[in-house]
Amino acid sequence: MSLNEIIILGIETTAHTFGVGIFSSLKGILANVNDAYVPLEGGIHPREAAEHHASVAHKVLSKALSIANVKMEDITAVAASFGPGLGPCLRVGCSVARALAAHYSKPLVPVNHCVAHIEIARYLLKVSDPLVVYVSGGNTIIAAYSDGRYRVFGETLDIALGNCLDVFAREIGLGLPGPPHLEEKAKKAKKFIELPYIVKGQDLSLSGLLTKALEIASSDTNYSLEDLCYSFIETAYGMLIEVTERALAHTRKNSVVLTGGVARSKVLQKKLEIMCKLHSVNFMTVPAEYAGDNGGMIAYTGYLCYSHGITIPVEKSYIRPRWRLDEVDIPWFKQD
Ligand code: AMP
Numbered sequence: 001m002s003l004n005e006i007i008i009l010g011i012e013t014t015a016h017t018f019g020v021g022i023f024s025s026l027k028g029i030l031a032n033v034n035d036a037y038v039p040l041e042g043g044i045h046p047r048e049a050a051e052h053h054a055s056v057a058h059k060v061l062s063k064a065l066s067i068a069n070v071k072m073e074d075i076t077a078v079a080a081s082f083g084p085g086l087g088p089c090l091r092v093g094c095s096v097a098r099a100l101a102a103h104y105s106k107p108l109v110p111v112n113h114c115v116a117h118i119e120i121a122r123y124l125l126k127v128s129d130p131l132v133v134y135v136s137g138g139n140t141i142i143a144a145y146s147d148g149r150y151r152v153f154g155e156t157l158d159i160a161l162g163n164c165l166d167v168f169a170r171e172i173g174l175g176l177p178g179p180p181h182l183e184e185k186a187k188k189a190k191k192f193i194e195l196p197y198i199v200k201g202q203d204l205s206l207s208g209l210l211t212k213a214l215e216i217a218s219s220d221t222n223y224s225l226e227d228l229c230y231s232f233i234e235t236a237y238g239m240l241i242e243v244t245e246r247a248l249a250h251t252r253k254n255s256v257v258l259t260g261g262v263a264r265s266k267v268l269q270k271k272l273e274i275m276c277k278l279h280s281v282n283f284m285t286v287p288a289e290y291a292g293d294n295g296g297m298i299a300y301t302g303y304l305c306y307s308h309g310i311t312i313p314v315e316k317s318y319i320r321p322r323w324r325l326d327e328v329d330i331p332w333f334k335q336d
């Protein structure tokens, strides 16, 4: 490594994934190794996910260092997702980061997970000032930069889009992740079933949709599963498109970027693309490898933080399970 190279090791553990990424200021992302906990049944059990993370931490860390061809001694600083996320899961990643920072005498960098989903998309897509549609298992946020921070121009009032789609798919006996299975079934639908479509101002609500669709699925009503899946995703994605379109009109950004795990949805990509075309703005989706939770995005965002003087003493490094996107200063942002 050269003298002026900054190398950041980033650890992700907000929910289902234990990930380690390594970013070099000269060479870009050197490694992105992720290991996801898959529940045997039901949703994510925070304690079981945390146990998974602790059990794979050493293997994932060693693999990332080996792929990047660096040693811990070469690392400039250690970054970790401090929140938002599940407490038991966050605690594993932060404990590993704290131990590495203390043992190797490296600075510790606190990274906000939502900021990381946005920054990795801006970096990989080379887009400077987009309206961001961030849809994942735990978050559904429409955000854009304004006056020093990413501001929230719309969000879910209850459950996240990914969670909503996963729970529905799981409860009706389709596999996980929910979106591709629901979208496949929806292809054979013949009619639309009216379901709760709830947009309040700039925000959306998905829990009423989920409750009603599950009620229909478990009732004696004569319905076809294909029609229900089609209506479910049309309603959920429709709400998201509406609040995105409203945020676009409000912010007047000239590009829309889709990020987070649900960004892999081909149907959602197509719908956003059509809406963006109507408004003559660019539409881009983060590459699939970096759509869901990953260590690479924490390493890269850790680099942005570290190079702007953002570090935290180990003894003050508490996790922040409810750390909102709009609480974070973004000193590296340069507006056109
Ligand atoms: P994240 O929390 O960012 O890792 O995103 C997790 C979410 O991504 C889950 O709730 C899934 O519904 C969603 N997801 C995972 N794989 C796919 C896929 N191939 N297509 C659409 N959504 C997906």
Ligand code: MG
Residues within 6 Å of the ligand: 113, 117, 136, 137, 138, 260, 261, 292, 293
């Ligand atoms: Mg995420």
